Amino acid sequence: MTYDLVRGMYDILPDEIPWWQLAEDAVREMARRYNYREIRVPLVEHTELFTRGVGEATDIVTKEMYTFQDRGERSLTLRPEGTASVARAYLTHGWQTSEPFQKLFYLGPMFRYEKPQKGRNRQFHQYGIEVLGALDPSVDAEVIAFAWSLMEILGLGGLRLRLNSIGCAADREQFREILRRHFAPSIDRMCDDCRRRLGENPLRILDCKDERCQPFIDKAPGSADHLCPECAEHLTAVRGWLDRLELAYDIDPRLVRGLDYYTRTVFELMSSDLGSQDTLIGGGRYDGLIEMLGGPPTPGIGFAGGLERLVLVLQQRQPGAMEVERLDLFLATLGEEGRRAGMKLATALRRFGISVDIDHRARGLRKQMAQANQLRARNLLVLGEDEARAGRGRLKDMDSGEEREVSLDPESLADLLYPGCDDGCDGDCDCSGGSCSPS
Numbered sequence: 015m016t017y018d019l020v021r022g023m024y025d026i027l028p029d030e031i032p033w034w035q036l037a038e039d040a041v042r043e044m045a046r047r048y049n050y051r052e053i054r055v056p057l058v059e060h061t062e063l064f065t066r067g068v069g070e071a072t073d074i075v076t077k078e079m080y081t082f083q084d085r086g087e088r089s090l091t092l093r094p095e096g097t098a099s100v101a102r103a104y105l106t107h108g109w110q111t112s113e114p115f116q117k118l119f120y121l122g123p124m125f126r127y128e129k130p131q132k133g134r135n136r137q138f139h140q141y142g143i144e145v146l147g148a149l150d151p152s153v154d155a156e157v158i159a160f161a162w163s164l165m166e167i168l169g170l171g172g173l174r175l176r177l178n179s180i181g182c183a184a185d186r187e188q189f190r191e192i193l194r195r196h197f198a199p200s201i202d203r204m205c206d207d208c209r210r211r212l213g214e215n216p217l218r219i220l221d222c223k224d225e226r227c228q229p230f231i232d233k234a235p236g237s238a239d240h241l242c243p244e245c246a247e248h249l250t251a252v253r254g255w256l257d258r259l260e261l262a263y264d265i266d267p268r269l270v271r272g273l274d275y276y277t278r279t280v281f282e283l284m285s286s287d288l289g290s291q292d293t294l295i296g297g298g299r300y301d302g303l304i305e306m307l308g309g310p311p312t313p314g315i316g317f318a319g320g321l322e323r324l325v326l327v328l329q330q331r332q333p334g335a336m337e338v339e340r341l342d343l344f345l346a347t348l349g350e351e352g353r354r355a356g357m358k359l360a361t362a363l364r365r366f367g368i369s370v371d372i373d374h375r376a377r378g379l380r381k382q383m384a385q386a387n388q389l390r391a392r393n394l395l396v397l398g399e400d401e402a403r404a405g406r407g408r409l410k411d412m413d414s415g416e417e418r419e420v421s422l423d424p425e426s427l428a429d430l431l432y433p434g435c436d437d438g439c440d441g442d443c444d445c446s447g448g449s450c451s452p453s
């Protein structure tokens with residue numbers, strides 16, 4: 015009997031991990047520079063959080079959620095996105111009273127029952143940021159600048175920022191009516207989903223991908239032309255900030271985003287380095303979400319992007335294996351006594367921060383040497399009965415081929431393997447031989 019992967023789910027194998035870590039490290043680095051704190055929310059929430067938060071008429075809620083009953087007959091859902099969970103956490107921990115202003119980021123798996131294709135999966139991974147408790151347009155600009163800088167440090171080219179405003183709840187209500195009037199005469203020529211959307215939420219028609227609907231969508235009015243004075247002023251101020259920060263953008267009047275919680279600013283960041291799935295990041299304001307979940311009126315804004323897409327671009331740019339960290343020492347052991355001494359020495363050296371590997375399959379010396387080469391070990395030490403007894407052995411530098419006799423005392427061997435780090439520090443640091451910035 016064989017077990018296949020579930021459709022839309024996949025393994026991320028050890029050889030691919032360096033690219034994932036590169037992307038994740040960039041997110042963490044940007045979070046450090048912009049001062050966002052990490053939050054980790056559960057993978058499973060009450061279904062109601064998403065039906066209310068993300069919206070009953072959205073594709074996510076109508077078609078894409080992994081919903082199940084637990085043994086206590088509660089309806090639970092694997093999170094399809096992170097914003098609703100972060101908003102829930104804000105209320106769960108009483109931040110609306112204790113610390114209403116929050117700048118948070120997250121990384122992790124999300125689940126949507128979508129048609130799998132390149133860069134689109136059923137279990138996928140998002141990185142995202144959320145700012146809660148501030149309405150000022152400078153926050154919108156900071157969130158967009160974060161997204162932009164992240165792509166810059168990863169070296170992504172051809173960045174394009176699409177910006178729009180869908181206004182406040184009253185603006186949206188009015189705009190829905192305008193859209194209803196626009197689409198009603200042609201609705202019979204549009205897809206079944208759009209027919210349903212016309213009654214439920216005609217804004218959703220604007221993100222329909224069906225070919226039949228495009229001519230009507232292309233002629234639809236734009237939300238930014240139907241804003242109340244406050245929302246229009248907010249958009250003008252956001253644009254002013256983006257200009258000051260020299261972040262180029264296009265106003266896209268038909269950008270509405272596929273989730274119902276958005277208000278005012280919505281944006282997407284695309285890259286010409288991605289093929290058809292060119293949206294790297296999508297985000298916007300959600301000033302009504304916390305209130306919708308039972309909290310006080312609290313503004314919010316954020317974005318999320320798919321890690322798979324970032325990894326795809328990084329892999330295209332640098333094909334082949336990525337440089338991985340080298341092993342400090344491979345201990346080749348001979349005979350039972352050598353293996354016992356080797357295991358003991360390896361464990362002691364690891365306590366000093368040295369990376370060590372050892373053979374566990376009692377193989378001959380040739381095979382162990384091949385393993386050391388494959389692991390790109392910096393050093394090799396052969397440990398047999400004689401060395402174990404004498405407490406001394408020969409350490410081989412695998413790059414230069416030079417050998418020298420060394421003591422097998424773990425502390426002095428650890429010192430030899432790392433007399434300080436490579437970057438010119440004097441060894442008076444706790445970098446354990448990695449790299450550090452000399453003080």
Ligand code: HAM
Nearest residue numbers: 095097133134135138294296297298316317318319320
């Ligand atoms: P979203 O547009 O649904 O927004 O997703 C954001 C990004 O996640 C997309 O632009 C894409 O890069 C990635 N993504 C979405 N679905 C998939 C998939 N099936 N496979 C791979 N990548 C995918 C949100 O999720 C909002 N929570 C964003 C947000 C945060 N708005 C405010 N704060």
